[in-house]
Amino acid sequence: MPQDWKQTTLGKVLAPKGYIRGPFGSALRRNELLDSGIPVYEQQHAIYGVRDFRFFINEKKFQEMKRFETKPNDLIISCSGTLGRVSIIREEDPKGIISQALLLLRANTDVILPQYLQYFFSSKEGYNAIVSRSSGSVQVNISKRADIEQIPLALPPIYEQKAIVETLGVLDDKIANNTKINHHLEQMAQAIFKSWFVDFEPFGGVMPDDWREGTLSEIATVIM
Template identity: 40%
Template sequence: MKFDYRPLSDFTEVKGGKRLPKGSNLITTPNSHPYIRVRNLGTDKVLELTPDYEYVDDETQATISRYIVNADDVIISIVGTIGLVAKVGKTLDRANLTENCAKMVNIHGIDRDFLYYYLLSEDGQNAIKAATVGAVQAKLPLKNIQALPIPNISLDEQAAIADTLSALDNKIAVNKKINHHLEQIAQAIFKSWFVDFEPFGGMMPDDWREVPLGKVVEISTKTLNPQSCPDTILEHYSIPAFDETRLPVFEAASGIKSNKYIVDKDCFLISKLNPTTKRIWRPYCISSHAVCSTEFIVYQAKNPAYKDFYYSVIDSPAFTDFLLSHVTGSTGSRQRAVPSETLSFTISVPPDCIIADFCDKVASIYAYFEQNYLEIRRLRQIRDALLPRLMSGELSVADLSR
């Protein structure tokens, strides 16, 4: 089945965001004026307020208050990475919107979720690409957004398509929420045992040792030149992959131009690039060809059986503070931690029996965490396979039940 099309302007108004006034800057102190930027799009279907957001102060807010978004608006990036799409969640109702995005408001005659998925589909992204102008600074003009062709199908069919895809995204969201709680549980156990010493009467026992991190872990710099194996499909743990999905990207080595670190299941990674954004990763090693960006520090416990303990050390707020105090580069987008200096971080090491007991308690947490992310990967694959076929009319929802 092939669709007829109508312009997007038949279903919604398209309005722009607002640039901050000259001399105004975003603030990190939370208030009631969060500011949505392009970097907040591209990960989740529904945007919700997270600690990554910055804010507009009260004085600036008074000058840009006409450019807020409302819950359930659909927004799209129009500069930079063009064509990222999201729905506004309840926690960002009345948030401010960057001038690098546009919002679709007063949506009528079309299912909002269907609109979201269509704009993400291959057909939708091709239409967005065709509507983008500018050779030097590409931009998606508002009038071109209004003219985007939208499939003219019944609301019932739109809802059926949207419900099918939403069921997959909802399960992905549930798994992410569970994993967030699992991380908090593991961190709380570590804090209770090794920061507050609660099982030990609130004091560090006398038979514990304080040693530099380098005594118990080492940094691996085993390197692979992808051009030496161009036909190999690499399981690539990159900074963008972490930020977008926290899942590795599988890609041909021939398309990767720079050297990578080789990783395995005994490794754990933390980003040395811009450590103000915490990126800590336990590689899943789905394949036998796992590599990571050289912007990660690759740690390995000298005793692999204690990996979970030393991973928890690296995941602790104290280590994050240490990392941030040992960076090079000016304030901005290119600060880096110095890997060798992280090995001087002082940690409290209990007797082996206590480390083993802790690892036993958290092993199931981390196993469940990994299982959830591998299920997220499978759900994303199903969704991404269905999306273009449903949106092009090649496949109908009825076909899925046959």
């Protein structure tokens, strides 16, 4: 580890009251969930990074549960089943509250960048640190707060954190761009296939006379 890096623990880099587990089920009952309003962040929002919401609450309930409010740069982490997946709340994300299945971490930005903390938990080391502290034979659940706050991490100076985040961010942008390109090419390939072999557009919408329909077994050996 470089000399200007420090070895610390998760609990020491969080803001005051920066460790928030989702509310108990009795605090947010199913009959209080609505089809519109202020969204409830669920486990899939941490696992997949999506922002499509199933459940909402009204303003009155939100004020009652304001302790569980999400804010920009908060980290949300899945707490059971598919454990340890992390997403960061972006500036454009709607305000909401976390569900019982999430852990919210709020970084002390004087000592650690939220994005650096996100990359740590996205790494093999950070992910294993959470999973190894979890328990449950049927449904795996995140460990108690005291154990999670003792997760060790190497802490570079802020200026080095910024450099690391910027470098990884460029790579993330390239990956996202390549994913979009691949998706576009896949859609083009599907459209061309449909045009030629389903709709027969190049042949006036009719299958050519010298073509015939066959079965998969005629051209391949199927091994189950």
